[in-house]
Amino acid sequence: xxxxxxxxxxxxxxxxxxxxxxxxxxxxxxxxxxxxxxxxxxxxxxxxxxxxxxxxxxxxxxxxxxxxxxxxxxxxxxxxxxxxxxxxxxxxxxxxxxxxxxxxxxxxxxxxxxxx
Amino acid sequence: xxxxxxxxxxxxxxxxxxxxxxxxxxxxxxxxxxxxxxxxxxxxxxxxxxxxxxxxxxxxxxxxxxxxxxxxxxxxxxxxxxxxxxxxxxxxxxxxxxxxxxxxxxxxxx
Numbered sequence: 001x002x003x004x005x006x007x008x009x010x011x012x013x014x015x016x017x018x019x020x021x022x023x024x025x026x027x028x029x030x031x032x033x034x035x036x037x038x039x040x041x042x043x044x045x046x047x048x049x050x051x052x053x054x055x056x057x058x059x060x061x062x063x064x065x066x067x068x069x070x071x072x073x074x075x076x077x078x079x080x081x082x083x084x085x086x087x088x089x090x091x092x093x094x095x096x097x098x099x100x101x102x103x104x105x106x107x108x109x110x111x112x113x114x115x116x
Numbered sequence: 117x118x119x120x121x122x123x124x125x126x127x128x129x130x131x132x133x134x135x136x137x138x139x140x141x142x143x144x145x146x147x148x149x150x151x152x153x154x155x156x157x158x159x160x161x162x163x164x165x166x167x168x169x170x171x172x173x174x175x176x177x178x179x180x181x182x183x184x185x186x187x188x189x190x191x192x193x194x195x196x197x198x199x200x201x202x203x204x205x206x207x208x209x210x211x212x213x214x215x216x217x218x219x220x221x222x223x224x225x226x
Contacts, residue, residue: 035215044119045154045162045205047215059213062117095161101150101209104173106161 002026002105004096009110016086016114022079022096022107030054030074033100036081038092039109046092049081050100064090086114120145120206120218127224133194136221138206139187144216146187150209153182153191156220157202165204166191193223201225 008020020036035050049060049070058070069082079096093109121139128134138145138153145151151169154162164173166182169189179194189208193200206218 037217044220045156045207045217047207047217050215061214100215101148101207102152102164102167103154103162103207104164104167106163108161 002098004098004105004107006094006096006107006110009094009112011113011115012086014086014088014114014116017082017084018086018112020081020083020094020096020110020112024077024079024096024098027098029072029077032098033057034070034072034079035097035100035103036070036079037095037097037103037106038090038112039095040089040092043092048094051079083112086112088114088116090114117144117210117212117214117216120208120216122204122206122218122221124219125222125224127226128193128196129226130196130198132196133192134196134223135193136191136204136206136223138189138191138208138218140189140208140216141187143212144187144208144210145184145189147211148209149184151182151184151189152207153180153189154205154207155200155202156205162205196225198225 036048067085096107097103098105153166156162170182
């Protein structure tokens with residue numbers, strides 16, 4: 001069965017950096033677009049970024065453009081999100097997800113807390 | 117881009133039907149049949165309930181249905197059950213190759 005397991009969430013100071021990872025299993029990873037979606041405490045879902053199967057197609061939300069970078073390593077069945085210049089408003093649970101316009105599979109999420 | 121517009125809350129009694137609306141623009145909901153609906157229970161990851169406006173994934177109850185008219189999509193839940201109480205989010209692909217979510221709707225089963 002499809003499994004997505006995120007890791008890397010932590011408490012980090014404002015202006016700091018963090019790298020999230022997502023390990024996928026149960027499907028042919030390189031065949032699928034992958035997304036990062038976040039949810040601030042008590043708030044709604046916000047799309048962050050997605051990447052095509054080969055890694056050549058990448059889009060980021062305006063709110064993170066220039067600060068966050070999505071990437072993938074198909075040999076390791078892994079998805080990454082490099083987050084730089086973190087701000088308090090980046091505090092959220094970050095979900096790894098398979099797909100873009102339709103997301104049938106989500107990870108359990110990893111919490112990123114940005115402290116001032 | 118602003119989030120898609122959903123009512124903050126809806127409620128209904130067991131057995132009743134409710135509808136949650138999701139209003140966007142000609143550049144997202146109105147442009148593509150790529151509207152999805154997700155159910156999220158507290159502390160859990162979202163669960164896909166409807167995709168491509170009206171298609172139910174395998175395993176999702178046929179009490180859930182989706183539709184779209186112009187720039188507004190809708191999720192209807194018929195025969196409300198206590199287990200349907202959750203937050204519901206719509207999403208749409210956009211003309212700028214991004215994904216937009218709605219602000220979410222809290223469903224209360226009275």
